[in-house]
Amino acid sequence: MRTIAEINEKIRKGQAVVVTAEEVIEVVRSKGIERAAREIDVVTTGTFGPMCSSGVFLNLGHSKPRIKLGGGTAYLNGVPAYTGLAAVDVYLGATALPDDDPRNHDHPGDFAYGGGHVIEELVAGKEVHFVGTAYGTDCYPRRRIETTIRLQEINEAILFNPRNAYQNYNVAVNLSDRTIYTYMGVLKPRLGNANYCSAGQLSPLLNDPHYEAIGIGTRIFLGGGIGYIAWWGTQHNPSVPRKDGLPKRPAGTLAVIGDLKGMSPEWLRGVSMWGYGVSLAVGIGVPIPILSEEILRYTAVSDDEIFAPVVDYSRAYPEREPEVLGEVSYAELRSGRIRVMGKEVPTGALSSYAKAGEIAQVLKGWIQRGEFFLTEAVAPIPGEEAGISFKPLDEKGGH
Template sequence: MECPEKSYKCSGKGFGKSRTFSEIQAKIKAGKAVVLTAEEVASRVRAGEKVEFEDVDVITTATRGIMSGTYAVLSFKVAEPDNFIRASEVSLNGIPAVVGPCPNERLGILDLIVLGTARSKTDPRYGGGHLLRELVEGKTISVAVKPAASETSPASAPFSIKTSLSEMPFARLYATRHAFKNYKAFVNPGKEALNTIFHVLPFKGDFQEMTFCGCGALNPLENDPHLESIGIGTRVLINGAEGFVTGYGTRSSKNNPNLAGFAELRNMEPEYMGGFVSSEGPEIINTWAVPLPILNPGMLENILKLDKEIPLQLVDLAGRTPLCEISYGDVWDEADLRVRYEPKACLECKSCELLRLCPMEAIKKTKTGKIKHIRSLCFNCGLCVSRCRGGAFKAKLGSVHCLIEGSLKDIQVTLRQSDRARAQKAAKELKNKVLSGEFRIKEAVEKIKFD
């Protein structure tokens, strides 16, 4: 076979070879498939090992971060039939829901759409992401219903009920824009601090700090940028629950795609989801884990890329003007993925501002007045590292060097909007499920195409 271009496609041991989905499925069933996480592939490459087409059948990729393009559709009973005609307004734990699309006239059943970025009318630190996690945790929620009037009869009185996920026959999470092929890093070159969804605090001006999004070499679309494996109908894990890709998401483009999909709320794991309070209000976190069957040697070209080979654009927060190009290696290679708490270093300050600032409420005070770090809630964002007076919260977040308008700037990373530690965990869990047969890889029914 003639080599069409200078690339791995033409130089790897497997040049000219390919495998089908069914062959890979059969290999998994026979216990003969090699399944590696994207992180394991990267470790081998970093150690100087050559990874060839024959060495691996499937890699598992993942990403965890703030993914605003999320909504849930919930349908459940709130009253006996014929008690009210239909609802005009509904709120769940104070979060306004969109009533419909189906009115379920006189049935006492609600169909609701809850936006992941919806905000509580009474609590500025509570949003749709918090509500959905609480449902998945099995907590009881309050539903306030305002019935609508009809042309022939007045509205019946507003009422409220308590319910939980186990009492909802239908509860599904939909992604309208998830798992972006990595994202961007942000600075504020202006003088004034800005409130933004890209920071927990007002974003300081004068290039004093940087935040960023993206899990780098672990990201599903970074590993399959030409959408050779991922397509419509691909089975994935969304927040730990089996779901499916339905196509590309909003603001997708050929060079910068993201995914749309869905999964059942009842099968999700709370640790992978939740609310995140930014200085612009509550946001929502999601986690995707995606298996990539390696169909041809060309796919390895992107899979073997290390973080330092994946560009990360640093942009002006206001207007997103590109300022400089760094790489995911600059932000992840030397960084600590997990934030640690060392109680001995805590000064037991009279007023610990971290109790108020932690975007996940993962820092609490015990009855005895001690500070407690709740690992299962922590997003590893790193905000507490720079704000803790005693340096009790520790993690290396690093800094980047950028030449901007002829001047070299050294900018400190103060916040991460992606949790690579949990993305690693999700990719590992998916690997184990693929190997055990608990998760069956599913071939796409249609390619995702951009016009």
């Protein structure tokens, strides 16, 4: 139908036809698949929600005299970063907490500040307090350093998130008699509320369910800047049950990478999950090149066709039981109420549909203005045919 090179040529000439994954639904309804596929070059997607498997590699630069943080410690605004790398490379993870944070000893636990918040402050250009300790060697004699850093003053700052953009997700409820505090938010007892976390019809991998249009090397919107799909994400699980190609359970994931210096605090936001921990809300937008009618047909998916499993987070989830209480569509979830076990339950979302739509619009604008070109995937993301199984960790006896 068309190649990515041809799409890029149209982008260069300012002629590419770009619509968002929300807009394409209406286009296909009015024009039909065939005509819509002829006319549309790119469909843009978006998602913006807490994504815990996120973090940033920082190269802090060499002090005089030098210090080797590897094997020592590094703290940024009191939050520990991983130092098991070369002298001044560290990795600051989104869920890291200060050593002296009370966590949930002070039940349920506030979790006011952590790695995600430091990343937000770095990308906002704010000064960040840095303390490093080391054991000192002949070539790196220094044992302690305390100073401040800013994003623009350090060498590299590479956002590298091993698992983002989940393809579908659980709807969390609580069947127990007490309030529980989870990564899916506060869940009131006896089905008091239900929380979900997907942009549904706007979500990147729900618009390319078999990973045919995107792959490793695909250029994306990441945190307000440019990023790339680096690999499939951890826990990537394409083998879940599907209906019309769409996974009915949490399925594929993406590992993404990009230059933090080009990103914005509007799209990388530190978040606190009450009674659970801290995280980072990440904005991601993936362009889907319309290379075939089939690819276009999948981008036209709407919220009433995507189903998510309802899971009890008071027992089934923590006990790793496979039990699902039912399936509900994203149209039902977004209506504000779903029915679970005969009861009407109010819904809340962790993933921002409004912001996902903004991301799809921003990416569309970049492409229309010739500021963003598509890339060919250099290797595919494994699909159902790869036979990937989702492995549990079962403890072996005798230890």
